[in-house]
Amino acid sequence: MDAEVTLKVDGTDHTFVVDTRTTLLDALRERLGKTSPKKGCDHGQCGACTVLLDGRRANSCLTLAVAYDGSEIVTAEGLAENGELHPMQRAFIEHDGYQCGYCTPGQIVSAVGMLQEAEAGWPSHVTEDLNVEEITLDDDEIRERMSGNLCRCAAYANIVPAIREVSGR
């Protein structure tokens, strides 16, 4: 079965017909040629496909495209505006927070979404006081909140300081 959907991706509207079985990830990659979100597991287990979906980080592989008709999506490519890298992207380069680069767009989008969650006061599994008004993003908080994004090259020891630097700005 096919259905028409409209998605705003990195600021541009796209209206197209998809097989209703198509994941948001496959719609982005195969239909729109937006290959910044990556397919690492297709099961929501690795986070390489992370996008901002209406402002919140989401695994686009666990999401059917038809379920988000009219939504706004930001990929890592879209975080860079007018050719200027996002501060998180610059921090990943400066701290060498990657090796092969395949999980990297997902890590970066996830980190940007995570900072917004922390800013909004959302606690995590390692937050001591669930009622605290201001989250202090120490390294343990960053590690916990970024554990949905796997990196087989295990650049974690560089990813944490990259995110810490941006969160401190």
Add this chain to the structure above:
Amino acid sequence: MSTTERATGRAIGMPLDRIDGPQKVKGTAPYAYEHHVEHPLYLFAVRSSIARGRIVSMDVSRAQDVPGVVIVVTHENAPRMADTRDQELATLQSDRVDYRGQYVGAVIAETYEVARHAASLVEISYEEETHAAVLDPASDGLYAPEVVNAGFPTDTEEGDFDRSFSSAAVRLDETYTTPTEHNNPMEPHTTVAIWEGGNLTLYESTQGVHPVGRTVARVFGLDRDRVRVVAPYVGGGFGSKGLPHANTMLAVLAAQMVEGRPIKFALTRQQMFAGVGYRTPTVQRMRLAADEEGHLTAVGHDVIEQTARFKEFAEQTAVVSRMMYDTQSRRTTHRLAALDVPVPSWMRAPGEAPGMFALESAMDELAEACNLDPIEFRVRNEPEIDPESGLPYSSRNLVACLREGARRFGWEDRDPAPRTRQEGRWLVGTGVASATYPVFRMPGSRATIRYEGDGRYAVEIGAADIGTGTWTALTQISADALEIGVEDVDLRIGDTRLPYASVEGGSSGITVWGAAIFEAARVFRERHGEDPSEGDEVQARTPNNPETENYAMHAFGAYFVETRVDADTGEVRVPRMTGVFAVGNVINPGTARSQFIGGMAMGLSMALHEESLVDGRFGHVVNQDLAEYHIPTNADVGEIDVSWIDEDDPYVNPMGSKGIGEIGIVGSAAAIANAVYHATGIRVRDLPITPDKILP
């Protein structure tokens, strides 16, 4: 970070940011599946549900009837290959099934969704045969392979091992085991294959475009120059993309059936647990003996591991014990069980990683039995020359790594008694282990240098960057070789249209590719001088290194680890690790550091997490995804302190560098196991160290 200043050259040794960084952080660097092709078709594999037997019949009618399906491929209609000697690659060439998960068919369709659905509708009946899919070290069918991986002898013997061992003052006789592990690079194994007018183009996720191209040409009976393989960016490999596997062959078969239309084929994560290589499980009997002063008198390392019945791969697990320490007598052996399983292959530091878990765990145990600090014990057994070859080392700075690591980590005041420190419910311990990795060289790489005017030079070599930093490191090497700035180098890699490059494996890439570039630059300057004309060009091969006849060449390292073990749950945490390396000259301190922290974290994962559980009844890996096969998450990895000592090795290659991609994992697992023992008093000799092995 230690940034080693280099006297000669300007670019080598600088922490240059990755030149492919901006593309990678935006996600626009094209990996194999992401190269734009017109009107692609999608391939989804059908895999065997039995471990051994033959296909009696395949009913493809329901699959064929799905709208959008182009062809259902089976062994009956697949094109014939020219060379089927390599049974791993002889895909859909017969009705045989050699392991569960083998490709027995595939669906080509207009969309991925249709291909995947239709593949589920193919019905197969089999004639099943009795199979064996789980390694049994007591099996009477074990055999000695002719050689083990990388061409090492299967067995070695020096001195009178039996007598030295039985008469020694202090003895250890223990067995260490490591499980099946899967590489699991983040980017799945992927091919985009285009067959048009007798020419084949592959966008491939591979550690070596030329080796893949040559293999495909041989298997399909094509001229090499009709096969083009492109891989500018590769999402990790860790060895599984080092040798071509059946998935690439399946994509080529499919492409040949749909002339002119590109085939897109990516394995699912689950499919990566069969058919793209893995680390064999190992059973390692260690027999170490020492005299009263703590000098080793016997080192015995007997390994049992598995291979596939249809193709042999013998991991060189005991090889490290041949050169690591000095001893009067030594015996090493490898025995294989041939099973109805996918063929094992390379996984980061094959041989060294599991072998050093056993050796360095045993060394820790024997140090305690000798009442010696484990560092002092290793120092006492440091050989003056390579025990195996009898050659001097080109450089061997293991002791310096141990001493420097001890200083950085704060080893000095350690109480050696186990289970003596507790903080709340956490039992705290520290451990140490050594690492080594040989300086491998692969033959045949060539580099072309061409002056392109305006001060710019093109440097071309079909090398791979699987995350290792090749784009950046070879740019730095080219700059120094030509004595120009890095901004004047146009490096081109990852394409068979460029000069031949050997596989990115055995941590050999920079050694041989860099040497080819240095040689090409030398010849270029000789012929064309400092002021060349546009279009002046030179191609050169990696020269032979005569010093390999005179010196044994290895990298070394030392790890120090703190573990905290929850006394109630058995959970093991690793808040900090220190790694000190002796790897010659470091080309790029930034990317090198990333290799080391990544390798050490993979060693942590080997120690605590990774285990592919095979169900012997069916022959498949049960935990075949990233939720159940645990690789480390951000929260699993703590502080990692990495440094390296100044090591000037004029013999290894023109850069003075040793490979660094693999040594990070070697010894890391043993250091953690040793620290867990120190924390708990429990010696776990069977990886991974899961809570059930710690709780009473």
